[in-house]
Amino acid sequence: MARLQLSKLEKVYGGAFKAVHGIDLDVQEGEFMVLVGPSGCAKSTTLRMIAGLEEVTSGEIRIGDRIVNALPPGKRRIAMVFQNYALYPHMKVRSNLAFGLRLAHVPKAEREAAVREVARILEIEPLLDRLPKQLSGGQAQRVALGRALIKKPEVFLFDEPLSNLDAKLRASMRVRITDLHKRLKAEGRPSTVVYVTHDQTEAMTMGDRICVMKDGHIMQVATPKELYDRPANLFVAGFIGSxxxxxxxxxxxxxxxxxxxxxxxxxxxxxxxxxxxxxxxxxxxxxxxxxxxxxxxxxxxxxxxxxxxxxxxxxxxxxxxxxxxxxxxxxxxxxxxxxxxxxxxxxxxxxxxxxxxxxxxxxxxxxx
Amino acid sequence: MTDISHASDVITAGADGLAEARAANARQIRNAKISAAVRYIILFGVGLMMLYPLIWLVGASFKTNAEIFANPGFVPQEPTTEGYVKGWETSTPYTFGRFFLNSFLIIIPKVIGTAISCTMVAYGFARFDFPLKKLLFGSVIAILLLPNVVTRIPQYLLFRDLGWLDSFLPLWVPSAFAGDAFFVFMLVQFLRAIPGDMEEAARVDGANSWQTLVFIVVPMLAPALISVCLFQFMWTMNDFLGPLIYISSVDKYPVSLALKLSIDTTEAFEWNRILAMSVLTITPALIVFFMAQKYFIEGLSAGGVKG
Structure with a gap:
């Protein structure tokens, strides 16, 4: 597990539109950092830059002691959970989970053991031989989570993973994800998490710290309580709390x-x-x-x-x-x-x- | 007393209303049945008119030469397979089997080459940004609109200089290099309708562009690819002009030319042989079409329906 540091990170689209304005963010090892803000605040763009899916215009992204700007997503030792699950539709759950390991030429026996372990943790053992279209939203999201977990990445990236679920399921998945984060920490495998959401309830309940963003700027980075009790500006004051x-x-x-x-x-x-x-x-x-x-x-x-x-x-x-x-x-x-x-x-x-x-x-x- | 009679009035009125509603419902069901019957009769009639030439062709191929023109019906009075037997032998030193083989020697590399090359080109256009992309895609579309005939002569000169005349190469090599703009265009449109998330997930999982294409994109593209292969198969099977221009030796003729051959070389046409061989010629395309029909329709419509 590793520390994630963004320094002076900028993203300019087509030479004209500046989406991210030189942000600095330091996510500690094992920390659960939530990026929150209204739509269009560039939180997802920031996450995609960390993942390597979006090119960085200028600035530096460091994971552990490596500068990853020039690395392709697969070499950054990250895993990502997408909003609409992004499961491979033609592969069974088992192959979906093992796809990353297969590309990394992990031997078959090891791959199967890893799939079994992840399936056990997420309670998806009965689903292993199903296709993604035979899964409910909550099940698909758990498989997507498993696909991230199986890689034992240094940083987990979540891009609004719960926004396609209904309110009740969202609440239970929220608990499941935070429990998982705590459990991994207790097992000596602390995981650094960057979690993007537009839902302040999710941010407040899940994050160790929260980074509030607006129009490509960071407004405040603090613990949920600090944000609530001592908002740094009018935007944070208005955004956090209901x-x-x-x-x-x-x-x-x-x-x-x-x-x-x-x-x-x-x-x-x-x-x-x-x-x-x-x-x-x-x-x-x-x-x-x-x-x-x-x-x-x-x-x-x-x-x-x-x-x-x-x-x-x-x-x-x-x-x-x-x-x-x-x-x-x-x-x-x-x-x-x-x-x-x-x-x-x-x-x-x-x-x-x-x-x-x-x-x-x-x-x-x-x-x- | 008055109260009771009043109540019974209501009941009768209610029963009348219900009976009326039931009658209306029965009328509606009857009307629907009549309209369905009319609809099916018309559809059957029009369908039969369209299929008649094909049915006649099959029927006539089992008739004798004399009967073909004497009897307008499609059921042969004295069925004979003479047309097939003689037609297969042909008037050349080769049997029709040879011509089928030639056809497949063109079709197989062409279909495989088209599927591979068009997928790669379409993937490039749909998913990557590179300099001059718009100009290049514009020229693909321009080629799509260009009549084939315009390029016949320069192409002929090119292949002549390459020494490819009287070989199968000019017939399939251009297609194996994504020369068919229509297929590239069709696949690009299909790819654009597939969300890019799965490919991004694959990249995060460590796949490079080629692995993403092979493991993720191609399986999702399968219905469209089947359509591409089917079209290419049928169009090549039916292509007459291409082989006519480039192939001069009879031993290299595909079936489309061979059919014409049987008309050319006989003075009095043996129509039943020609018709019998025509039936054989359309059979492979029909078999392939019916086998892949489900995917074919899925591929054609999916591009338009998916948002």
């Missing part, structure tokens, strides 16, 4: 944050954290940190409520901007909704101040 973080535009005057006619007094906790005072500021606060309060606080007009079981998402308009807050089901029942007005108190200990112009979070401790 329901989305509320972002309220306003101005800072002294210790006051003014939005329209209302004022939030920023306390020392926030002011001390700020390392810059932006011209146009935005206050970011997650829905669960906007508490319903009686009497004082910000006034908002309730628009709708979504009942989620143990809690209720309240959508309200605050100074012309839609915000969301989360209330307990009992709390919601007790709420006086006669005038459609609700009062909210932000928990400033969990609030962030962003610079509207640059998008940067100015209330985070500076790095280093």
């Amino acid at each position: 329901p989305e973080m509320n972002v309220i535009d306003g101005e800072i005057e002294g210790t006051d944050f003014r939005l329209g006619g209302q004022v939030i007094s920023l306390d020392e906790a926030v002011l001390n954290r700020m390392h810059a005072k932006p011209q146009e500021a935005a206050l970011g606060i997650r829905p669960q940190h906007m508490k319903l309060s009686a009497g004082n606080g910000l006034t908002a007009r309730l628009r709708s409520a979504e009942f989620m079981g143990h809690e209720v998402y309240l959508h309200a308009m605050l100074e012309g901007k839609e915000i969301t807050t989360v209330a307990g089901a009992a709390e919601y029942d007790a709420l006086d909704r006669s005038d459609e007005r609700i009062r909210l108190t932000p928990d400033l200990a969990h609030a962030h101040i962003f610079d509207r112009a640059s998008g940067a979070n100015v209330s985070l401790p500076l790095a280093g």
